[in-house]
Amino acid sequence: MFGDMPAKLPQRIAFLLVPNFSMIAFTSAVEPLRLANRVAGKELYSWHLLSPDGKPINASNGILLTPEGPTDQIVNFDTIILCSGVNGHLYEDKNVFALLRRADRQGADIGALCTGAHILAKANLLNGYRCTIHWENLASFAENFPEIEATSELFEIDRNRFTCSGGTAALDMMLNLISQQHGHELAAAVSEQFIHERIRDRHDHQRMALTARLGVRHPKLIQVIQQMEANLEEPLDRADLAEAAGLSSRQMERLFAKYLHRSPARYYVELRLHRARLLLLQTNMSVIDVALACGFVSASHFSKCYRDFFGKTPRRERATPTPLPRMSMASAAA
Template sequence: MASSQAVQASSAAARAVVPQTLGFLLLENFTLISLASAIEPLRMANQLAGRELYRWYTLSHDGELVRASDGLQITPDAATHIPLSLDWVVVCGGVAPHRGVTREHVAWLQAQSRLSRRLGSVCTGSWALAKAGLLDGYETSIHWECLAAMQEAFPRVPLTTRLFSIDRDRFTASGGTAPLDMMLNLIGRDHGRELAAGISEMFIYDRVRNEQDQQRVPLKHVLGTTQPKLLEIVALMEANLEEPIGLDELASYVDVSRRQLERLFQKYLNCSPSRYYLKLRLTRARQLLKQTALSIIEVASACGFVSTPHFSKCYREYFGVPPRDERNGIDSRQARDTPGERELRVRMSLSAPPAEPLSSAVLALTQAQGEPTYASVTLR
């Protein structure tokens, strides 16, 4: 009896937990696909859980219409001067972020930081956070088109080409659908992998990418047209992953010495040619492991590894997990996670302050109650 009462009390407490509240700050010319990719997983999390795990508001400095990069106009839920009890703040950027970030944006974001909000961004929104001085020392993702400009403008921000980055209380995603992957990873950390998997199934999203997945940054964008020989060498590498070409042979193809070849890679790509070639082969192996039914032996062979043990060793050293765990979808960090280490905070009051506008999450959840998937996932 006592045990039953304890279970009921625990269930009641779970139902009483107030959702985490997100404020999406819309910059002028933000990309609509990135905003939708961030919000839709939250809506579906509520639907599958059968209760409001998340609520959200769209915001602008003055509460007026904000135009997206595709020309559509969004009416925000509130202006930034309206006090909202936010847990997360997410900046939604897009085209020409350096022109869309104002002093008012910077001041408001700095105020949110002082209130200990978790701060994030999608697409080029990290430009605003960096301008506010809130990304110094935090690993940061931004759309590859802005990588060079942002590195020059904010040298204290460690940039990465990863699809998204979660670093302590900062989370940043590059453009397109990358925010969907980031949100699914955050939801999975907070409420379990089953819920994240259920959301991806509802969106017919075959594979949830993680923090190790990289943006495909065109090398021409990194190098421009100043290094045609280096571009030619990389093209040769990419075309010969199954049977790697020796460095001396690569050098002779483009009429340079091996020493010149090594200097080119070190100067412009910050690694040796053999290391870069290995990275290409391992990245291809990761795609095959996740997207095909090829055996690990076949994957190793298709990527130019003469033995499976050598392939497994290289793979583990580069990605942090062995190929078998990658194939099974096991994240090496999950085994170490404990509830006390989860970064997402849960607020414990039942209702939002009366001054807050109504979140569209409430309407979406009400409409979802007639769906067959409503409350179909039991949370951990």
């Protein structure tokens, strides 16, 4: 199981990099291992980079890394971490899938960073396991793999599977690994080297609190937005939103105008359109299914709203997608 003491040291970990992997997730996973060795004064871990064909491979930021060898070497490792990133949901390589399944049959602990859960799911390696994925990919993952239990946790460890939501969450997952294997004192010392004030556990939130994301602290406004985020498929009407927060409709309108410079209705539509864009680019759902999943009553109404906001129709978006930026709630309020 991931986190058990290895049979011998150093524990050899294979990092399988796929095109456009997330550099921050990768380095956040590797650097705690390096510092654990340094602080402990001995080699507890060794790490080895592999790519599908053994050739240099680009991260999503354009930096090129040179691996030690091709994917077929992963069967020689007891711990395998698949590193993915931009467009991980599109990755297809039957040879990689087969090799991962072979490593699983040999008893390896297999995990993934960022969007790598999509790839493990395609390889049929998450059936019967709990997993997590970056918050921006969670809705599309649930649509693509409804039979798999996906959570919004920072990271998940389920027997010999481990998944991480990405970014600096990989740092916390590896610090928890170090703590479990070699003690909290060592993990805390490594965390301090990173000037990382505390080691988060898996239950910490992936996303910033709404107050921090929006720069707004009005509790009733935050309560309304929380209701909106929780009800995208079946939008609540204005009166229900206001009543749940203890406001009149007029008071709610004034709060949105003062702090977010738009009406509640407009803000709600933009939330739903951002969700729709993620589903269009990350799933094979039909346009009408995307529309219904995001609370639009018809494909024509959805297409008009989408074109007005993004400058292209949903079908054109899917035909000529632009790189999908990491979106925050702040972008919806900009």
